[in-house]
Amino acid sequence: MKKNEIRYSAKQGFVNLLRHPLLLFSSVTTLTLMLFLLSIFVAVSLNASHLARILGQQPPIEIMMEPGIDQEAIDDLTLLLNDHANVIEIRAYSAEENFETFKENIGKEEIFNEDSYVDNFPSTFNIRLDDPALAEEFKEQMMAERGVFTVSLEHELMSFLDRTQKTLNTIGVVVFLVLALVSSLVVGNMVRVAALSRATEINIMKYVGATDGYVRIPFLIEGAMAGLLGALFGTLISGVVYYRLQTAVAGSATTGSLASQLQLLPTSRIVGIMLVLNIATGVILSMAASFLALRRHVKV
Numbered sequence: 001m002k003k004n005e006i007r008y009s010a011k012q013g014f015v016n017l018l019r020h021p022l023l024l025f026s027s028v029t030t031l032t033l034m035l036f037l038l039s040i041f042v043a044v045s046l047n048a049s050h051l052a053r054i055l056g057q058q059p060p061i062e063i064m065m066e067p068g069i070d071q072e073a074i075d076d077l078t079l080l081l082n083d084h085a086n087v088i089e090i091r092a093y094s095a096e097e098n099f100e101t102f103k104e105n106i107g108k109e110e111i112f113n114e115d116s117y118v119d120n121f122p123s124t125f126n127i128r129l130d131d132p133a134l135a136e137e138f139k140e141q142m143m144a145e146r147g148v149f150t151v152s153l154e155h156e157l158m159s160f161l162d163r164t165q166k167t168l169n170t171i172g173v174v175v176f177l178v179l180a181l182v183s184s185l186v187v188g189n190m191v192r193v194a195a196l197s198r199a200t201e202i203n204i205m206k207y208v209g210a211t212d213g214y215v216r217i218p219f220l221i222e223g224a225m226a227g228l229l230g231a232l233f234g235t236l237i238s239g240v241v242y243y244r245l246q247t248a249v250a251g252s253a254t255t256g257s258l259a260s261q262l263q264l265l266p267t268s269r270i271v272g273i274m275l276v277l278n279i280a281t282g283v284i285l286s287m288a289a290s291f292l293a294l295r296r297h298v299k300v
Helices: 003-016 021-057 071-083 095-106 115-120 132-143 155-197 199-207 212-252 257-261 267-293
Strands: 061-065 087-093 124-129 148-152
Touching: 021 155, 021 212, 021 267, 061 071, 061 132, 071 087, 071 124, 087 095, 095 115, 124 132, 132 148, 155 212, 155 267, 212 267
Parallel strands: none
Antiparallel strands: 061 124, 061 148, 087 124
């Protein structure tokens, strides 16, 4: 097609938006609801991943050295941990410190007043990793080091966080597919009704030599505009809801290092992701539905 034909065909697409306002309203409303729910699931999934990563880093991995091991082995392990790419925090406790903690906990310090008891206590390291999924691999690596007696992991919490994240992702995909199907049917019906109302005009254009692309462009633009409007409204509504929730959570947060980390992701970041995802989903989905709905009408 020539440039002026594309320009004229595209112009008709914008003009035709006002020919069926009720159908346009129905399509935009359905898409807005779909993309609003999609945005909510995206926000929940992103925050679940964010909080799971933080919580997964909290339970330390404890490395216990053999009691009475020489200082060289402890120093070698300390150096290895400091250079490890996945270790984000190290807390080292000497045998003397563990002995003192033990005495304080049992409340009978006078029973253990001899320094010889220290030889029965191990030096320990509490480790946090940047990715809890690497815990098993990290354990195997540490158990191969000289002087390491045992490595303890928080399996239950890590497994729960991993299962929760996978469940949320699965639910999000299922909901998206259902909503996408419903929205496609609504947009497809809008375009089909618009095509039926212009059936005579389309037939004349086809008989005088109009190409399929020339006929389709106005309807594809109608679908794309419906998708764009639905994306903007859906993002706006979900952004307002998320902002209020994020503000409420931030205002009710308690003090403490962990509490300060357990915050929802910033609204600007979430809304930015929502906007890009909603526009891409809404426009592509609507144009695809429009294209499929026109297959029969462009064949004369």
